[in-house]
Amino acid sequence: MSNAEDRIIPPITLATRITILRILGVPVFVLLLIYYKINIANESVADYYRLGALAVFILIAVTDALDGYIARKRNEITRLGTILDPIADKSLMLASLIVLTRPSMPELDPQFPVWFTLIVISRDSILILGSFLVNFIHSHVEIKPRILGKASTALMMFAIVMVLTQCPQNIVNGVLIATGICVLISGLQYLIDGIVQLENGHEQ
Numbered sequence: 001m002s003n004a005e006d007r008i009i010p011p012i013t014l015a016t017r018i019t020i021l022r023i024l025g026v027p028v029f030v031l032l033l034i035y036y037k038i039n040i041a042n043e044s045v046a047d048y049y050r051l052g053a054l055a056v057f058i059l060i061a062v063t064d065a066l067d068g069y070i071a072r073k074r075n076e077i078t079r080l081g082t083i084l085d086p087i088a089d090k091s092l093m094l095a096s097l098i099v100l101t102r103p104s105m106p107e108l109d110p111q112f113p114v115w116f117t118l119i120v121i122s123r124d125s126i127l128i129l130g131s132f133l134v135n136f137i138h139s140h141v142e143i144k145p146r147i148l149g150k151a152s153t154a155l156m157m158f159a160i161v162m163v164l165t166q167c168p169q170n171i172v173n174g175v176l177i178a179t180g181i182c183v184l185i186s187g188l189q190y191l192i193d194g195i196v197q198l199e200n201g202h203e204q
Contacts, residue, residue, distance in 0.1 A: 011078075013076040013081065015077075016080055016084060021063070026095050030099055033050075035049045036053065050164060057164065058161070060088075060092055093153070097117045110162070119184065127187065130194040148189065149186040152183045155182060159179055
């Protein structure tokens with residue numbers, strides 16, 4: 001009589017536990033980079049801090065795909081998981097951008113230019129505010145994944161790995177330009193989606 005659909009899903013599933021570990025890994029990532037920065041400033045570079053940060057970043061990025069796969073495989077997609085997953089993604093990206101951008105770590109080479117960090121943070125801020133607005137007006141917001149949105153995230157992760165592996169700045173800049181274009185276009189697509197939802201909701 002019972003089946004997979006009738007079983008009780010625990011409040012905190014395995015996938016959600018992995019997502020929480022991803023969030024807890026972000027301050028570890030930042031701390032390692034701060035220690036690396038201190039060593040650079042003291043002209044006593046300890047590459048194991050940078051390599052440690054790289055390992056933590058890759059681990060968090062890999063488990064991003066893992067928790068989603070486990071949730072779907074075990075049919076344990078929960079509201080808590082859908083809330084925590086984007087928080088884990090955005091906190092990792094935001095922390096990486098802030099710590100690896102030129103003003104915060106001028107000694108690092110290569111690094112993110114200010115214009116790139118400004119574009120990414122501006123897009124995400126507009127999207128968050130837009131989501132709250134649509135949800136406030138219609139009590140529901142539907143975010144459709146966009147290919148360019150996923151591409152910009154993948155390129156951003158790749159750029160972070162390039163910085164942490166000390167690729168030449170000119171090569172990093174090429175990836176950042178491509179990423180910036182994807183960020184801007186995807187941001188425009190999400191903005192149009194939000195406007196359409198507002199108009200359709202108003203008509204109803």
